[in-house]
Amino acid sequence: MACLPVPYPDELLYSVIARYGVYAGITSPKQLLDEVFQNRKIIASVAFQGHLSQISAHYQGNSDLTPYKLLQGHTLFPLYSPFVYPNIAAQAKHELLTDCRHSAEVQLGKAASKVKSPHYLRYCPFCVTAQIEQYGEPFWIRRWQLPSLSVCAEHGAQLINSPILISEAHRHQFTALSPNVLLHSTPNLTNSKITMITAYAQQLLNLPERLIHPAQWSYFYQDLAYQLGFVRGKHVLHELIANLVLGYWGSHTLSCFGIAVSKEDTNWLKCLFRKHRKSFSYLQHLLVWQACYEQKLDIANILSTASALPHAPYEDIPISTEPVVVDQTRRAKWQRAVAKFGVKGARQNGFAHLYTWLYRHDKQWLMQFNQSSAKPKIAKTGRVDWSKRDKRYVRQLILLINKAETQLGSSRHTVTWLVTHAHIPLSQIKYLEKLPLCKLFFNKYCETIEEYQCRRIAMACIRCIAKHQILRTWRIERMAGLNEKRTRPLASQLLGFAVKYEPS
Incomplete structure (x- = not known):
């Protein structure tokens, strides 16, 4: 069993696992996954590290490091859970706590949110200095990785992007915060309002869990508009709310956050004060709260108030109705x-x-x-000329394959790859029975796994010869991203011929 280090306050689980790799002298990402999870397919997630029961088991029953406490104290889950449907939050939490695969980034809205997550791991140089003085080493903490907020609440300084890219390219690798990734640059100080909202976001991370239904948020914002005096009868005066928020933050700041308030009737600020048909990000809520309450903002009180409001949708709440008048x-x-x-x-x-x-x-x-009086809808037939569409699509595919055949380094030529790169809508794949020419094209030109492996081997051999390197099995496999277990028979046979080849 791996002896994982105890997490520091506010430290990401990503950082804990990365530090263990440094302590154990493990340089291979896959070996680190084997040690911690006994599974080489686990993805290193900065925001939502799953399989928490396995991680907690390494602490052998420590009551302060249960799966739930790891979730609340060392991931970004508390930043999202109060603002999505309670059943969705509960499902995401269950998947993160157990040893099953999870899709928390999609379920909690992080993947499709207007508030974008950072592309690089970020740090505050002042905090790093304090960490080294107090703990003897630096580590990644949660408040540095808040989506759209690139400010340290402790020092009011702009966070610095490290060279570590959060991407699909290295999705199994945990990288520790070490002197190798620290950049020698002086951070800029930022304005007090952004520092303040970052501090509020940090408070939100550390509050106890509250699951709040969107219907409760609808009533909360309706009441907030009433308290501000921005209502006329039952109607919310959205223009006054927009003037308040834009006057406090400015349109440029909101654009920098990626959530500009447009003039459309369906902009996010109007939708926030209407019936909630979808969830909103933590930052959209905080921007409005800070503009409305400023220094009097109490995050814990707001969550408590919202959670006490009724769950029932508007239609289920009895309201006073006008008497029936027959005219x-x-x-x-x-x-x-x-x-x-x-x-x-x-x-x-x-x-x-x-x-x-x-x-x-x-x-x-x-x-x-x-x-x-509603007229039955009769589906129109023959609206699409499938024969014409089939010919147009197959011409696009032929042009693509003529170019792709000379590019050995391209990805595997699957149906999806061909359709996407030929600029054909992916939805058309469902109608291949109506597109016989395209279907014949795919049957002929789509690559099998064996064919793709052969192409990768050929590309690796070309690179070896260009660099005047001797053709060795291990070298070609490494360049081609293959190994003995995954290589198909046809590719193995080609590899054998390649090794025996001696260029003149």
């Missing part, structure tokens, strides 16, 4: 409009006011009449 004249006028234009067409052709009056005063009759 036969209006009914007849609406019936004539629907007969002429249809329900949707009537609203778009000058009868929207009539629809609104009937909805408010005679809703039950209106809904029943509209439902009975």
Whole structure:
């Protein structure tokens, strides 16, 4: 069993595993995975390191290092969990705590969020100096890796990007914070508002878990608008809210965060104060809270207040309704409009006011009449000329394969690769039965795994000869990214012929 070091306060689990690799003198990423997880396919995740029960087992029952405490104290999970559906947060938490595969980045909205995560691991040189003085070594901490916030809350300094790229290229590698990755540069100081919001984000990381339903956030923001006096009757005055937020932050700062407030009716700030049909990132919430409360902002109190609000959607909350008013004249006028234009067409052709009056005063009759008047949708056939489309697509594919055949270093020529690089929509793959020429093309030109391995071996041999290196099995396999277990028979046979070849 690996003897993992005890995590330092706020240290990422990514950093803990990387430090163990340094202590144990392990230079191979796969060997490190074997030691810690007994599995070579684990992905090194900065934000959400999974398989926490396995990591916790290395601490042999330490009550301070249970899987749940590792999740809350040493990953970025607390930054996302209060702002997604509770069932989604619970599912992501279950997958992270257990030894199964997880998709937390997708489930919690990190992958598709407007608030982008850093591309490089970041650090604060002042914090690194303090770490070395206190602990004798530097390590990666959570507050340096906050999405869209590149400021150290402790020192008010701009974080520095290390050379370590967070990407798919080295997804199995844990890299420790060492003098080798520290850059000799002086950080710039930033403004107090951004330092303050970073400090609030740090508070959010350290608060106890609260699962809050989007419906509860809807009621919270409706109440917040009422407290600010930005309502007229039941309607939220979105322009006043936008003026407040933009006046506090400025449009340039919001653009730098990647969440500019556009003039569209569906911009994120308006949607935040409407019924929540989707989740919003932690930064969008914090930006609004800080603009509204400024120095009086209490993150713990906000989460507590929101979690105590009702879960039920708007439709399930009893509201006062206006008495039913039967107006036969209006009914007849609406019936004539629907007969002429249809329900949707009537609203778009000058009868929207009539629809609104009937909805408010005679809703039950209106809904029943509209439902009975709805015309069945008949799917149109023959809208697509599949033969023409088939010929156009196959011409694009032929042009692509003519170029790709001379590029030995390209990726495996699968259906997806060919379709993507030929600029054909991926959705068309579903209709191959209607595209017989494309189907024949794929059957002929898509590479099998053996063919792809042979091409990689050929490319490796060319590189060896160009560098005047002797053709050796181990050298070709290393360059081609193959090994004895994965190499298919045909590729092994080609490799044997290549080793025997002696260039003149």
